[in-house]
Amino acid sequence: MIQMKQVYKKYSNGIMAANGFDVNIQQGEFVYVVGPSGAGKTTFIKMMYREEKPTKGTILINNVDIATLKAKRVPYLRRNIGVVFQDFKLLNQLTIYENIAFALEVIEEHPKTIKKRAMEVLDLVGLKHKARMMPDELSGGEQQRISIARSIANQPKIMIADEPTGNLDPETSWEIMNLFEEINARGTTVIMATHNREIVNTIRHRVIAIENGLIVRDEQRGEYGYEG
Amino acid sequence: MVMKARTLSRHFRESFKSLVRNGWMTFASLSAVTVTLLLVGVFTALMLNMNKAATDIENDVEMNVYIELEADEVSVSSLEDQISDLSGVESVTYSSKEEELSSLIESFGDEMSLFEQNNPLRDKFIVKATDPRQTERLASQITTIENIAAVEYGEDKIEQLFETLEISRNVGAVLIFGLLFTAMFLISNTIKITIVARRREIEIMKLVGASNWFVRFPFLLEGIWLGIIGAILPIAVVSFLYYNVYEFMEPRLENSFIQILEFTPFIYQINALILLMGVVIGVWGSFMSVRKFLKV
Numbered sequence: 001m002i003q004m005k006q007v008y009k010k011y012s013n014g015i016m017a018a019n020g021f022d023v024n025i026q027q028g029e030f031v032y033v034v035g036p037s038g039a040g041k042t043t044f045i046k047m048m049y050r051e052e053k054p055t056k057g058t059i060l061i062n063n064v065d066i067a068t069l070k071a072k073r074v075p076y077l078r079r080n081i082g083v084v085f086q087d088f089k090l091l092n093q094l095t096i097y098e099n100i101a102f103a104l105e106v107i108e109e110h111p112k113t114i115k116k117r118a119m120e121v122l123d124l125v126g127l128k129h130k131a132r133m134m135p136d137e138l139s140g141g142e143q144q145r146i147s148i149a150r151s152i153a154n155q156p157k158i159m160i161a162d163e164p165t166g167n168l169d170p171e172t173s174w175e176i177m178n179l180f181e182e183i184n185a186r187g188t189t190v191i192m193a194t195h196n197r198e199i200v201n202t203i204r205h206r207v208i209a210i211e212n213g214l215i216v217r218d219e220q221r222g223e224y225g226y227e228g
Numbered sequence: 229m230v231m232k233a234r235t236l237s238r239h240f241r242e243s244f245k246s247l248v249r250n251g252w253m254t255f256a257s258l259s260a261v262t263v264t265l266l267l268v269g270v271f272t273a274l275m276l277n278m279n280k281a282a283t284d285i286e287n288d289v290e291m292n293v294y295i296e297l298e299a300d301e302v303s304v305s306s307l308e309d310q311i312s313d314l315s316g317v318e319s320v321t322y323s324s325k326e327e328e329l330s331s332l333i334e335s336f337g338d339e340m341s342l343f344e345q346n347n348p349l350r351d352k353f354i355v356k357a358t359d360p361r362q363t364e365r366l367a368s369q370i371t372t373i374e375n376i377a378a379v380e381y382g383e384d385k386i387e388q389l390f391e392t393l394e395i396s397r398n399v400g401a402v403l404i405f406g407l408l409f410t411a412m413f414l415i416s417n418t419i420k421i422t423i424v425a426r427r428r429e430i431e432i433m434k435l436v437g438a439s440n441w442f443v444r445f446p447f448l449l450e451g452i453w454l455g456i457i458g459a460i461l462p463i464a465v466v467s468f469l470y471y472n473v474y475e476f477m478e479p480r481l482e483n484s485f486i487q488i489l490e491f492t493p494f495i496y497q498i499n500a501l502i503l504l505m506g507v508v509i510g511v512w513g514s515f516m517s518v519r520k521f522l523k524v
Contacts, residue, residue, distance in 0.1 A: 089428070
Protein backbone atom coordinates (compact mmCIF):
# COMPACT_ATOMS: atom_id res chain seq x y z
CA MET A 1 0.00 0.00 0.00
CA ILE A 2 2.56 2.55 1.16
CA GLN A 3 6.19 1.72 0.58
CA MET A 4 9.20 3.92 1.27
CA LYS A 5 12.49 2.75 -0.17
CA GLN A 6 15.74 4.48 0.78
CA VAL A 7 14.11 7.87 1.11
CA TYR A 8 16.37 10.84 1.79
CA LYS A 9 15.40 14.43 2.34
CA LYS A 10 17.89 17.24 2.65
CA TYR A 11 16.51 20.75 3.13
CA SER A 12 18.16 23.72 1.51
CA ASN A 13 19.51 24.78 4.93
CA GLY A 14 21.49 21.53 5.03
CA ILE A 15 19.36 19.64 7.55
CA MET A 16 18.93 15.94 6.77
CA ALA A 17 15.35 15.24 7.85
CA ALA A 18 15.26 11.81 6.25
CA ASN A 19 18.35 9.67 6.20
CA GLY A 20 17.19 6.59 4.36
CA PHE A 21 13.65 5.70 5.41
CA ASP A 22 12.56 2.12 4.61
CA VAL A 23 8.96 1.45 5.57
CA ASN A 24 6.07 -0.75 4.48
CA ILE A 25 2.54 0.08 5.58
CA GLN A 26 -0.33 -2.25 4.70
CA GLN A 27 -3.86 -1.18 3.85
CA GLY A 28 -5.92 -0.88 7.03
CA GLU A 29 -2.99 -0.44 9.43
CA PHE A 30 -2.90 2.12 12.24
CA VAL A 31 0.56 3.58 12.68
CA TYR A 32 1.86 6.04 15.26
CA VAL A 33 4.92 8.08 14.29
CA VAL A 34 6.78 9.23 17.40
CA GLY A 35 10.06 10.94 18.20
CA PRO A 36 11.52 14.18 19.55
CA SER A 37 10.67 17.50 17.91
CA GLY A 38 12.71 18.16 14.79
CA ALA A 39 13.61 14.48 14.37
CA GLY A 40 11.88 14.14 11.01
CA LYS A 41 8.32 13.10 11.96
CA THR A 42 6.67 15.91 10.07
CA THR A 43 8.90 15.39 7.03
CA PHE A 44 7.94 11.71 7.07
CA ILE A 45 4.27 12.69 7.09
CA LYS A 46 4.57 15.52 4.57
CA MET A 47 6.35 13.38 2.01
CA MET A 48 3.35 11.04 1.91
CA TYR A 49 1.01 13.64 0.47
CA ARG A 50 3.76 15.38 -1.48
CA GLU A 51 3.89 18.58 0.47
CA GLU A 52 7.59 17.76 0.55
CA LYS A 53 9.43 15.96 -2.21
CA PRO A 54 12.22 13.54 -1.24
CA THR A 55 15.71 14.38 -2.42
CA LYS A 56 16.32 10.71 -3.22
CA GLY A 57 14.40 7.45 -3.05
CA THR A 58 11.00 6.01 -3.91
CA ILE A 59 7.64 6.38 -2.20
CA LEU A 60 5.06 4.04 -3.64
CA ILE A 61 1.40 4.59 -2.89
CA ASN A 62 -0.75 1.99 -4.64
CA ASN A 63 2.26 1.26 -6.84
CA VAL A 64 2.61 4.87 -8.02
CA ASP A 65 5.91 6.55 -7.23
CA ILE A 66 4.85 9.85 -5.74
CA ALA A 67 8.45 11.02 -5.38
CA THR A 68 8.63 11.55 -9.12
CA LEU A 69 4.94 12.34 -9.65
CA LYS A 70 4.35 15.33 -11.93
CA ALA A 71 3.13 18.44 -10.11
CA LYS A 72 -0.13 18.48 -12.01
CA ARG A 73 -0.90 14.90 -10.91
CA VAL A 74 -0.43 15.77 -7.22
CA PRO A 75 -4.04 16.99 -6.74
CA TYR A 76 -5.31 13.57 -7.81
CA LEU A 77 -2.98 11.87 -5.34
CA ARG A 78 -4.34 14.04 -2.57
CA ARG A 79 -7.91 13.10 -3.36
CA ASN A 80 -7.03 9.65 -2.02
CA ILE A 81 -5.48 10.97 1.18
CA GLY A 82 -7.24 12.75 4.02
CA VAL A 83 -5.04 15.09 6.04
CA VAL A 84 -5.70 16.40 9.57
CA PHE A 85 -3.64 19.04 11.35
CA GLN A 86 -2.99 20.24 14.87
CA ASP A 87 -4.52 23.63 14.01
CA PHE A 88 -7.63 22.22 12.25
CA LYS A 89 -7.32 24.53 9.19
CA LEU A 90 -10.98 25.46 9.01
CA LEU A 91 -12.25 28.52 7.17
CA ASN A 92 -13.72 30.82 9.80
CA GLN A 93 -15.93 32.78 7.43
CA LEU A 94 -17.82 29.62 6.40
CA THR A 95 -20.29 27.56 8.42
CA ILE A 96 -19.47 24.03 9.51
CA TYR A 97 -21.49 22.60 6.65
CA GLU A 98 -19.90 24.98 4.13
CA ASN A 99 -16.44 24.04 5.34
CA ILE A 100 -17.05 20.44 4.44
CA ALA A 101 -18.95 21.24 1.24
CA PHE A 102 -16.04 23.50 0.17
CA ALA A 103 -13.61 20.58 0.20
CA LEU A 104 -15.93 18.63 -2.06
CA GLU A 105 -16.75 21.60 -4.31
CA VAL A 106 -13.13 22.30 -5.17
CA ILE A 107 -12.69 18.77 -6.45
CA GLU A 108 -15.80 19.36 -8.55
CA GLU A 109 -18.09 16.81 -6.98
CA HIS A 110 -21.70 16.82 -8.06
CA PRO A 111 -23.90 19.10 -5.85
CA LYS A 112 -26.13 16.19 -4.87
CA THR A 113 -23.15 14.11 -3.81
CA ILE A 114 -21.75 17.07 -1.86
CA LYS A 115 -24.90 17.46 0.18
CA LYS A 116 -25.22 13.77 0.87
CA ARG A 117 -21.58 13.20 1.80
CA ALA A 118 -21.35 16.34 3.96
CA MET A 119 -24.33 15.30 6.06
CA GLU A 120 -23.02 11.74 6.31
CA VAL A 121 -19.63 12.71 7.68
CA LEU A 122 -21.14 15.30 10.04
CA ASP A 123 -23.31 12.52 11.37
CA LEU A 124 -20.30 10.24 11.71
CA VAL A 125 -18.44 12.76 13.89
CA GLY A 126 -21.66 13.45 15.84
CA LEU A 127 -21.99 17.13 14.94
CA LYS A 128 -24.85 17.11 12.47
CA HIS A 129 -26.84 19.40 14.77
CA LYS A 130 -24.13 22.09 14.57
CA ALA A 131 -23.97 22.22 10.77
CA ARG A 132 -25.13 25.84 10.62
CA MET A 133 -22.77 27.16 13.26
CA MET A 134 -19.49 28.96 12.62
CA PRO A 135 -16.18 27.29 13.53
CA ASP A 136 -15.38 29.79 16.32
CA GLU A 137 -18.66 28.91 18.04
CA LEU A 138 -17.33 25.38 18.53
CA SER A 139 -14.86 23.99 21.07
CA GLY A 140 -11.40 22.87 19.98
CA GLY A 141 -12.36 19.23 20.09
CA GLU A 142 -15.44 19.88 18.00
CA GLN A 143 -13.41 21.85 15.48
CA GLN A 144 -10.98 18.96 15.17
CA ARG A 145 -13.90 16.61 14.60
CA ILE A 146 -15.06 18.88 11.80
CA SER A 147 -11.63 18.84 10.24
CA ILE A 148 -11.63 15.03 10.45
CA ALA A 149 -15.08 14.97 8.88
CA ARG A 150 -13.76 17.12 6.06
CA SER A 151 -10.76 14.88 5.51
CA ILE A 152 -12.89 11.76 5.12
CA ALA A 153 -15.64 13.38 3.07
CA ASN A 154 -14.00 12.20 -0.12
CA GLN A 155 -13.69 8.63 1.25
CA PRO A 156 -9.91 8.43 1.09
CA LYS A 157 -8.07 5.14 1.58
CA ILE A 158 -5.40 6.80 3.68
CA MET A 159 -5.69 9.23 6.57
CA ILE A 160 -2.71 11.25 7.70
CA ALA A 161 -2.75 13.23 10.93
CA ASP A 162 0.01 15.53 12.18
CA GLU A 163 -0.39 15.84 15.97
CA PRO A 164 -4.18 15.98 15.82
CA THR A 165 -4.49 16.12 19.62
CA GLY A 166 -1.67 18.62 20.13
CA ASN A 167 -4.01 21.51 20.91
CA LEU A 168 -6.62 19.57 22.85
CA ASP A 169 -7.14 18.68 26.51
CA PRO A 170 -6.78 15.00 27.49
CA GLU A 171 -10.47 14.21 27.64
CA THR A 172 -11.15 15.69 24.22
CA SER A 173 -8.11 13.89 22.86
CA TRP A 174 -9.68 10.55 23.77
CA GLU A 175 -12.83 11.48 21.88
CA ILE A 176 -10.75 12.28 18.82
CA MET A 177 -8.91 8.98 19.17
CA ASN A 178 -12.20 7.10 19.28
CA LEU A 179 -13.04 8.72 15.99
CA PHE A 180 -9.74 7.66 14.43
CA GLU A 181 -10.32 4.15 15.72
CA GLU A 182 -13.71 4.09 14.10
CA ILE A 183 -12.34 5.36 10.79
CA ASN A 184 -9.57 2.76 10.95
CA ALA A 185 -12.13 0.04 11.73
CA ARG A 186 -13.82 0.87 8.42
CA GLY A 187 -10.66 -0.11 6.59
CA THR A 188 -8.88 3.24 6.25
CA THR A 189 -5.13 3.27 6.84
CA VAL A 190 -4.33 5.80 9.60
CA ILE A 191 -0.89 7.34 10.02
CA MET A 192 -0.59 9.67 12.96
CA ALA A 193 2.36 11.68 14.23
CA THR A 194 1.99 12.32 17.94
CA HIS A 195 3.66 13.39 21.19
CA ASN A 196 0.88 11.91 23.32
CA ARG A 197 2.47 9.10 25.34
CA GLU A 198 -0.71 8.09 27.11
CA ILE A 199 -2.60 7.56 23.94
CA VAL A 200 0.18 5.56 22.29
CA ASN A 201 0.60 3.37 25.36
CA THR A 202 -3.11 2.80 25.88
CA ILE A 203 -4.51 2.31 22.40
CA ARG A 204 -1.80 -0.05 21.19
CA HIS A 205 -0.83 0.03 17.52
CA ARG A 206 2.29 -0.15 15.41
CA VAL A 207 4.84 2.48 16.48
CA ILE A 208 7.52 3.97 14.25
CA ALA A 209 10.08 6.02 16.16
CA ILE A 210 12.16 8.56 14.27
CA GLU A 211 15.34 10.22 15.56
CA ASN A 212 17.75 12.36 13.56
CA GLY A 213 16.16 11.37 10.30
CA LEU A 214 16.44 7.65 11.02
CA ILE A 215 13.83 5.07 11.90
CA VAL A 216 15.21 3.77 15.21
CA ARG A 217 12.31 1.53 16.14
CA ASP A 218 9.39 -0.08 14.32
CA GLU A 219 7.23 -2.34 16.50
CA GLN A 220 3.75 -3.82 16.24
CA ARG A 221 1.77 -2.88 19.36
CA GLY A 222 4.71 -0.74 20.47
CA GLU A 223 5.14 1.77 23.26
CA TYR A 224 5.75 5.49 23.15
CA GLY A 225 9.19 4.95 24.66
CA TYR A 226 10.10 8.54 25.56
CA GLU A 227 9.84 10.16 28.96
CA GLY A 228 7.21 12.87 29.37
CA MET B 229 -9.22 21.32 -20.10
CA VAL B 230 -12.95 20.70 -20.09
CA MET B 231 -14.67 22.66 -17.40
CA LYS B 232 -18.08 22.01 -15.99
CA ALA B 233 -20.57 24.86 -16.31
CA ARG B 234 -21.13 25.09 -12.55
CA THR B 235 -17.39 25.22 -11.96
CA LEU B 236 -17.07 28.03 -14.47
CA SER B 237 -19.89 29.98 -12.85
CA ARG B 238 -18.22 29.47 -9.47
CA HIS B 239 -14.97 30.92 -10.87
CA PHE B 240 -16.81 33.96 -12.25
CA ARG B 241 -18.49 34.54 -8.90
CA GLU B 242 -15.22 34.22 -7.01
CA SER B 243 -13.37 36.60 -9.33
CA PHE B 244 -16.02 39.33 -8.98
CA LYS B 245 -16.19 38.87 -5.22
CA SER B 246 -12.50 39.47 -4.82
CA LEU B 247 -12.58 42.57 -7.05
CA VAL B 248 -15.14 44.04 -4.67
CA ARG B 249 -13.41 42.78 -1.52
CA ASN B 250 -10.09 44.44 -2.44
CA GLY B 251 -11.79 47.70 -3.35
CA TRP B 252 -8.86 50.07 -3.02
CA MET B 253 -6.31 47.86 -4.67
CA THR B 254 -8.77 47.23 -7.48
CA PHE B 255 -9.20 50.96 -7.84
CA ALA B 256 -5.45 51.56 -7.88
CA SER B 257 -4.70 49.02 -10.55
CA LEU B 258 -7.72 50.06 -12.58
CA SER B 259 -6.41 53.63 -12.55
CA ALA B 260 -3.00 52.44 -13.68
CA VAL B 261 -4.46 50.34 -16.47
CA THR B 262 -6.69 53.22 -17.53
CA VAL B 263 -3.87 55.75 -17.69
CA THR B 264 -1.62 53.31 -19.49
CA LEU B 265 -4.16 52.29 -22.08
CA LEU B 266 -5.18 55.90 -22.60
CA LEU B 267 -1.61 56.90 -23.38
CA VAL B 268 -1.06 53.81 -25.47
CA GLY B 269 -4.23 54.55 -27.41
CA VAL B 270 -3.50 58.22 -28.03
CA PHE B 271 0.09 57.50 -28.91
CA THR B 272 -0.74 54.68 -31.26
CA ALA B 273 -3.36 56.79 -33.02
CA LEU B 274 -0.78 59.52 -33.43
CA MET B 275 1.90 57.14 -34.64
CA LEU B 276 -0.33 55.47 -37.18
CA ASN B 277 -1.38 58.83 -38.58
CA MET B 278 2.21 59.95 -38.80
CA ASN B 279 2.99 56.76 -40.65
CA LYS B 280 0.12 57.45 -42.97
CA ALA B 281 1.39 60.97 -43.59
CA ALA B 282 4.86 59.63 -44.26
CA THR B 283 3.51 57.17 -46.78
CA ASP B 284 1.46 59.90 -48.40
CA ILE B 285 4.49 62.10 -48.70
CA GLU B 286 6.56 59.23 -49.96
CA ASN B 287 3.96 58.52 -52.62
CA ASP B 288 3.95 62.11 -53.70
CA VAL B 289 7.65 62.42 -54.40
CA GLU B 290 8.18 64.25 -57.69
CA MET B 291 11.32 64.95 -59.63
CA ASN B 292 11.97 68.26 -61.30
CA VAL B 293 13.95 67.54 -64.42
CA TYR B 294 15.45 70.79 -65.81
CA ILE B 295 16.16 71.09 -69.52
CA GLU B 296 19.29 72.75 -70.95
CA LEU B 297 18.58 76.25 -72.30
CA GLU B 298 19.97 75.36 -75.72
CA ALA B 299 17.49 72.57 -76.30
CA ASP B 300 15.01 73.26 -79.07
CA GLU B 301 11.39 72.14 -79.32
CA VAL B 302 12.21 68.99 -81.23
CA SER B 303 14.71 67.76 -78.74
CA VAL B 304 12.33 68.62 -75.87
CA SER B 305 9.66 66.29 -77.23
CA SER B 306 12.25 63.58 -77.89
CA LEU B 307 13.44 64.04 -74.29
CA GLU B 308 9.93 63.53 -73.06
CA ASP B 309 9.73 60.24 -74.96
CA GLN B 310 13.10 59.12 -73.71
CA ILE B 311 12.09 59.69 -70.08
CA SER B 312 8.70 58.07 -70.49
CA ASP B 313 10.40 54.99 -71.93
CA LEU B 314 12.49 54.44 -68.78
CA SER B 315 11.15 51.58 -66.69
CA GLY B 316 9.30 52.64 -63.54
CA VAL B 317 8.20 56.06 -64.75
CA GLU B 318 4.59 56.78 -64.00
CA SER B 319 4.12 60.19 -65.60
CA VAL B 320 6.02 62.93 -67.30
CA THR B 321 4.54 66.42 -67.43
CA TYR B 322 6.10 69.31 -69.35
CA SER B 323 6.08 72.73 -67.78
CA SER B 324 7.54 75.69 -69.64
CA LYS B 325 9.39 78.51 -67.87
CA GLU B 326 6.51 80.86 -68.62
CA GLU B 327 4.08 78.58 -66.90
CA GLU B 328 6.44 78.26 -63.97
CA LEU B 329 6.70 82.01 -63.65
CA SER B 330 2.96 82.60 -63.77
CA SER B 331 2.46 80.07 -61.00
CA LEU B 332 5.14 81.88 -58.99
CA ILE B 333 3.39 85.21 -59.54
CA GLU B 334 0.16 83.61 -58.46
CA SER B 335 1.58 82.43 -55.18
CA PHE B 336 4.02 85.23 -54.31
CA GLY B 337 2.33 88.28 -55.80
CA ASP B 338 3.02 90.92 -58.39
CA GLU B 339 6.61 91.67 -57.34
CA MET B 340 7.46 88.51 -59.22
CA SER B 341 6.18 90.03 -62.47
CA LEU B 342 9.47 91.98 -62.64
CA PHE B 343 11.00 88.76 -63.87
CA GLU B 344 8.73 88.81 -66.93
CA GLN B 345 11.34 90.99 -68.66
CA ASN B 346 14.02 88.40 -68.22
CA ASN B 347 12.72 85.02 -67.06
CA PRO B 348 15.49 83.29 -65.02
CA LEU B 349 13.56 80.02 -64.79
CA ARG B 350 14.10 76.97 -66.95
CA ASP B 351 11.78 74.64 -68.80
CA LYS B 352 11.27 71.39 -66.92
CA PHE B 353 9.56 68.04 -66.76
CA ILE B 354 7.78 66.88 -63.64
CA VAL B 355 8.44 63.14 -63.37
CA LYS B 356 6.79 60.71 -61.01
CA ALA B 357 8.00 57.21 -60.32
CA THR B 358 5.56 54.29 -60.10
CA ASP B 359 7.33 53.21 -56.93
CA PRO B 360 8.59 56.17 -54.89
CA ARG B 361 11.56 54.15 -53.67
CA GLN B 362 12.81 54.03 -57.26
CA THR B 363 13.07 57.83 -57.37
CA GLU B 364 16.77 57.86 -56.63
CA ARG B 365 17.64 55.32 -59.34
CA LEU B 366 15.49 57.10 -61.91
CA ALA B 367 17.06 60.43 -61.03
CA SER B 368 20.54 59.19 -61.74
CA GLN B 369 19.43 57.59 -65.01
CA ILE B 370 17.77 60.79 -66.20
CA THR B 371 20.84 62.85 -65.32
CA THR B 372 22.86 60.96 -67.94
CA ILE B 373 20.48 61.87 -70.79
CA GLU B 374 21.74 64.54 -73.15
CA ASN B 375 20.25 68.05 -72.81
CA ILE B 376 19.24 67.50 -69.19
CA ALA B 377 20.66 70.21 -66.96
CA ALA B 378 19.75 68.88 -63.51
CA VAL B 379 17.39 66.62 -61.55
CA GLU B 380 16.03 67.65 -58.19
CA TYR B 381 13.73 65.79 -55.84
CA GLY B 382 14.33 67.25 -52.41
CA GLU B 383 16.14 64.19 -51.11
CA ASP B 384 17.44 65.89 -47.97
CA LYS B 385 14.00 66.89 -46.77
CA ILE B 386 12.54 63.47 -47.31
CA GLU B 387 15.34 61.71 -45.52
CA GLN B 388 15.10 64.11 -42.62
CA LEU B 389 11.39 63.48 -42.35
CA PHE B 390 11.88 59.75 -42.29
CA GLU B 391 14.60 60.06 -39.68
CA THR B 392 12.37 62.16 -37.42
CA LEU B 393 9.57 59.66 -37.81
CA GLU B 394 11.91 56.80 -36.97
CA ILE B 395 13.13 58.47 -33.77
CA SER B 396 9.67 59.37 -32.53
CA ARG B 397 8.51 55.85 -33.28
CA ASN B 398 11.30 54.37 -31.14
CA VAL B 399 10.75 56.80 -28.29
CA GLY B 400 7.05 55.96 -28.43
CA ALA B 401 7.72 52.24 -28.35
CA VAL B 402 9.95 52.54 -25.28
CA LEU B 403 7.38 54.74 -23.54
CA ILE B 404 4.52 52.38 -24.28
CA PHE B 405 6.55 49.41 -23.17
CA GLY B 406 7.39 51.08 -19.87
CA LEU B 407 3.77 51.98 -19.23
CA LEU B 408 2.53 48.52 -20.06
CA PHE B 409 5.06 47.06 -17.67
CA THR B 410 3.96 49.37 -14.86
CA ALA B 411 0.31 48.49 -15.34
CA MET B 412 1.14 44.80 -15.42
CA PHE B 413 3.11 45.12 -12.24
CA LEU B 414 0.20 46.84 -10.50
CA ILE B 415 -2.29 44.24 -11.64
CA SER B 416 0.03 41.52 -10.48
CA ASN B 417 0.30 43.22 -7.08
CA THR B 418 -3.45 43.54 -6.73
CA ILE B 419 -3.87 39.88 -7.39
CA LYS B 420 -1.05 39.06 -5.02
CA ILE B 421 -2.95 40.84 -2.26
CA THR B 422 -6.07 38.88 -3.15
CA ILE B 423 -4.07 35.70 -2.92
CA VAL B 424 -2.46 36.56 0.39
CA ALA B 425 -5.90 37.36 1.82
CA ARG B 426 -7.08 33.96 0.69
CA ARG B 427 -3.97 32.00 1.45
CA ARG B 428 -5.66 29.67 3.90
CA GLU B 429 -8.42 28.95 1.44
CA ILE B 430 -5.89 28.13 -1.26
CA GLU B 431 -3.89 25.96 1.12
CA ILE B 432 -6.99 23.95 1.99
CA MET B 433 -7.98 23.72 -1.65
CA LYS B 434 -4.58 22.32 -2.48
CA LEU B 435 -4.65 19.89 0.46
CA VAL B 436 -7.98 18.39 -0.44
CA GLY B 437 -6.85 17.99 -4.03
CA ALA B 438 -8.17 20.92 -6.08
CA SER B 439 -6.37 20.99 -9.43
CA ASN B 440 -3.96 23.80 -10.20
CA TRP B 441 -6.29 25.16 -12.85
CA PHE B 442 -9.13 25.20 -10.41
CA VAL B 443 -7.11 27.36 -8.02
CA ARG B 444 -5.68 29.57 -10.75
CA PHE B 445 -8.78 30.25 -12.80
CA PRO B 446 -10.54 32.86 -10.60
CA PHE B 447 -7.33 34.88 -10.39
CA LEU B 448 -6.85 34.82 -14.14
CA LEU B 449 -10.42 36.01 -14.54
CA GLU B 450 -9.79 38.76 -12.02
CA GLY B 451 -6.82 39.93 -14.08
CA ILE B 452 -8.90 39.87 -17.24
CA TRP B 453 -11.66 41.94 -15.60
CA LEU B 454 -9.10 44.52 -14.46
CA GLY B 455 -7.81 44.73 -18.03
CA ILE B 456 -11.24 44.99 -19.61
CA ILE B 457 -12.70 47.47 -17.13
CA GLY B 458 -9.51 49.51 -17.38
CA ALA B 459 -9.97 49.65 -21.16
CA ILE B 460 -13.45 51.19 -21.08
CA LEU B 461 -12.51 54.78 -20.37
CA PRO B 462 -9.54 54.84 -22.80
CA ILE B 463 -11.74 53.45 -25.57
CA ALA B 464 -14.36 56.13 -24.93
CA VAL B 465 -11.81 58.94 -24.73
CA VAL B 466 -9.81 57.87 -27.78
CA SER B 467 -13.00 57.47 -29.83
CA PHE B 468 -14.28 60.87 -28.78
CA LEU B 469 -10.94 62.60 -29.39
CA TYR B 470 -10.36 60.99 -32.74
CA TYR B 471 -13.87 61.74 -33.88
CA ASN B 472 -13.33 65.44 -33.16
CA VAL B 473 -9.86 65.53 -34.65
CA TYR B 474 -11.16 63.79 -37.73
CA GLU B 475 -14.10 66.17 -38.09
CA PHE B 476 -11.72 69.10 -37.73
CA MET B 477 -8.91 67.91 -39.97
CA GLU B 478 -10.74 66.14 -42.74
CA PRO B 479 -12.20 69.20 -44.54
CA ARG B 480 -8.93 71.10 -44.11
CA LEU B 481 -6.92 68.35 -45.73
CA GLU B 482 -9.35 67.90 -48.59
CA ASN B 483 -7.02 69.21 -51.24
CA SER B 484 -3.81 68.02 -49.69
CA PHE B 485 -2.05 64.86 -50.70
CA ILE B 486 -1.71 64.05 -46.97
CA GLN B 487 -4.83 62.43 -45.56
CA ILE B 488 -5.84 61.55 -42.01
CA LEU B 489 -6.87 57.91 -41.43
CA GLU B 490 -10.61 57.34 -41.98
CA PHE B 491 -12.62 57.33 -38.73
CA THR B 492 -13.93 53.86 -39.56
CA PRO B 493 -12.43 51.29 -39.64
CA PHE B 494 -9.48 52.92 -37.88
CA ILE B 495 -11.37 53.53 -34.63
CA TYR B 496 -12.46 49.88 -34.44
CA GLN B 497 -8.91 48.72 -34.98
CA ILE B 498 -7.41 50.94 -32.33
CA ASN B 499 -10.17 50.12 -29.83
CA ALA B 500 -9.65 46.42 -30.41
CA LEU B 501 -5.96 46.99 -29.80
CA ILE B 502 -6.63 48.82 -26.52
CA LEU B 503 -8.94 46.04 -25.32
CA LEU B 504 -6.47 43.36 -26.31
CA MET B 505 -3.67 45.17 -24.49
CA GLY B 506 -5.85 45.36 -21.38
CA VAL B 507 -6.61 41.65 -21.46
CA VAL B 508 -3.00 40.72 -22.14
CA ILE B 509 -1.56 42.74 -19.25
CA GLY B 510 -4.34 41.44 -17.00
CA VAL B 511 -3.65 37.80 -17.79
CA TRP B 512 0.09 38.24 -17.66
CA GLY B 513 -0.05 40.13 -14.37
CA SER B 514 -2.17 37.51 -12.65
CA PHE B 515 -0.15 34.65 -14.07
CA MET B 516 3.03 36.09 -12.62
CA SER B 517 1.58 36.45 -9.14
CA VAL B 518 -0.29 33.13 -8.97
CA ARG B 519 2.67 31.06 -10.12
CA LYS B 520 4.62 30.96 -6.91
CA PHE B 521 1.61 30.59 -4.63
CA LEU B 522 0.60 27.36 -6.32
CA LYS B 523 3.63 25.51 -5.04
CA VAL B 524 2.00 24.13 -1.88
